[in-house]
Amino acid sequence: MASEASLTRSRFRPWRSAALGWVVAALALIVGVPLFLVMPPWVDVTLYDMAVRSILRGGVYYRDVFDTNLPGISWAMAVVRLLFGWSYVALRAVDLLVIGAEVAVLIGWTRRAGATPYAAAWLAAAAALFYPYTSEFSHVQRDGWMLLPALVAARLRLKRVEGLHAESPTPAPLWRAVLEGLAWGAAVWFKPHVVVPAFAVWLASAVLLARREAPRRVLGDLAALVLGGGLAGAAGVAWLVGTGAWPYFREVFLEWNPNYVSDVFADLGNRAVYTFEVFRPWGMIHTLALPLALLAFWEGRAWSRRPGPPRRVRGTPRIYAAAGTEGVAAARVLLAALYLGWVAQAVLFQKGFEYVQVPVLLLGLAVIATQSWCVGFVYAAWFAFLALLLNLTSLVPPHQWPAPGFPAVRLEHYGALTDPALLKLWPRCWAEGSSPEMRDRTGQRIDIHCGVNWEQLDAVAKYLRSVEPPLGPGELNCWHDSTHSLYLTLDADPATRYMHYGTVFAIRSPGNWIRSRIVEEVRTSRQRYVVADLARMTEDRVLPHAPGEGGPYSLPAWFPASERTKFPWNQRPVFRAGRYVVYRVENPLGEIGVPDWADLPRPSGG
Secondary structure (H helix, E strand, O other): OOOOHHHHOOOOOOHHHHHHHHHHHHHHHHHHHHHOOOOOOHHHHHHHHHHHHHHHHHOEEOOOOOOOOOOOOHHHHHHOOOOOEEEEEEEHHHHHHHHHHHHHHHHHHHHOOOOHHHHHHHHHHHHHHHHHHHHHHHOOOHHHHHHHHHHHHHHHHHHHHHHHHOOOOOOOOHHHHHHHHHHHHHHHHHHHHHHHHHHHHHHHHHHHHHOOOOOHHHHHHHHHHHHHHHHHHHHHHHHHHHHOOOHHHHHHHHHHHHHOOOHHHHHHHHHHHHHHHHOOOOOHHHHHHHHHHHHHHHHOOOOOOOOOOOOOOOOOOOOOOOOOOOOHHHHHHHHHHHHHHHHHHHHHOOOOHHHHHHHHHHHHHHHHHOOOHHHHHHHHHHHHHHHHHHHOOOOOOOOOOOOOOOOOOOOOOOHHOOOHHHHOOOHHHHOOOOHHHHHHHHHOOOOOOOOOOHHHOOOOOOOOOOOOOOOOOOOOEEHHHHOHHHHHHHHHOOOOOOHHHHHHHOOOOOHHHHHHHHHHHHHOOOOOOOEHHHHHHHHOOOOHHHOOOOOOOOOOOOOOOHHHHOOOOOOOOEEEEEOOOEEEOOOOOOOEEEHHHHHOOOOOOO
16 A cells, blocks of 8 residues: 555645646647737837837937937837838737747746746746736837846856856856846846846856955956947947937937936835736735845855855745755846846836836746746636636626735736637637727727727828828827827828827926927927827826717817817817817917826816
8 A cells, every 4th residue: 555655745736747837838828929919009119110210211319209218129129120020910929029038048047046847837837927918018118128138148147157166167258248248238228227237146246256266357257247338338329320319319318318217216115015016916926036035145145255055044944945056046146136136226216117017027936936936826826716706706896806905916807818808809819910909909008098099090090191182291290199100000200209298298397498399399390280189188088088069079078178278179170089189280389288197187077
């Protein structure tokens, strides 16, 4: 008869099955990817595409298309557009490949940091359950793409440290550090904030290197790293100078951006809390990842220059898997440094946007996997439970949840994994592609001011194609964020260089010189038609679709009286499709601007 111990060993534990983890990952991708590919582009993506179009047509960045960001994402997207054309399905496929490559690098890293095969498989499952089901706000964004060159650089740093623990260690060639610096430099061109995790990774590695190498070798390694970063920076500056964009780049970053980021430290507390609440319920993983990252520092003795085995916790470890070797501990230390550095820059220096947290969450999942925790299984079980609860019972009223004290957990549908209405669209993805209707059906942020109602905007595009005489260069002004994809749809040159008027008008400056400059450019433009979005004038999601009070093209009754005499609302309305109103510029422009949200009255019932 089998002993009780052998029966226990043979018992199937699904969270310890690598095969099941890979099956869940495959199923999540099969369900989610077709719907992901037909989702709409976010307004940031259409801004980048406007910059890409300008670049490929010989335009001057920052002069022809205004941007407060570094041009790295536009360079990358220009390569994608040259190779694959202007399809958003193709762009989304590349986005998925970028995130997939990052997950592959992280899986390899966790294996070097002691993760079991089943933990690596469930890490893949967690990523597959997470990213394809996030909103369009998080897709094809700078933070998500910036993580790939950063991981390449950090992986080279890991290889440098691993060389210390080889049976026959040999000095690492300095060209490898130069290559690492080039990768970090490429990441900086996406966002300069990446220097924070870059410094954290280098500082952790410097302690590890100093255990077995002379100080001059460590300093030489740093010099080579800085050289690589400088080469990446010089290449980008050379492009800016060669294309004529350098003076406009300097103006934006020395005069505009200090005002743009002046309030970045005003909301630190809320951003810190947001890290745990974002992508609900995924943000909760940081409650585990953060202490495990600190534990990796303690276990790997990240502060000590003295070589030796990993520090052990007394007794039998329960919440972590002890590193068996100094090399495994070092791999954990570097991953923890990358994760904690990324958390720091996201909370301290960035605005509280959802897409900023995508790399933070992927890195947190990897930190957890190094300890063989299988959170992918937990989330797979949670979504299966949600599907049963929301579809086979009536226990949860629509759009409500029973735990208001826990904002990171909401009992609501999670994309096609739990929503049969979305799952029914799956066959149509193959037949229709990214049509306006499919974008509206699959998008998660359609009914807010910076989200686009694609069917209504398509009706606007059809109208503008019919105007006589046809639109010429600079004769169309897309006033609100959700409308500027019309420039791409109609292949029209914009009236001014600004895409996000609401963003640039909100930048405070001494004497309001920024606002005055924007107003002057609008006044002197060749604009003949302006497209405006009623959703920018109220936080209510229903009121923008209300009928006009005096005719089909007139403003609804709820529209703020204080804004009716201001541009563009004081021009002649000639067409309306739902939220969107087309104006022919015939009257004096009057006061020009986009009101602050706080200045807009709240309509009754809004």
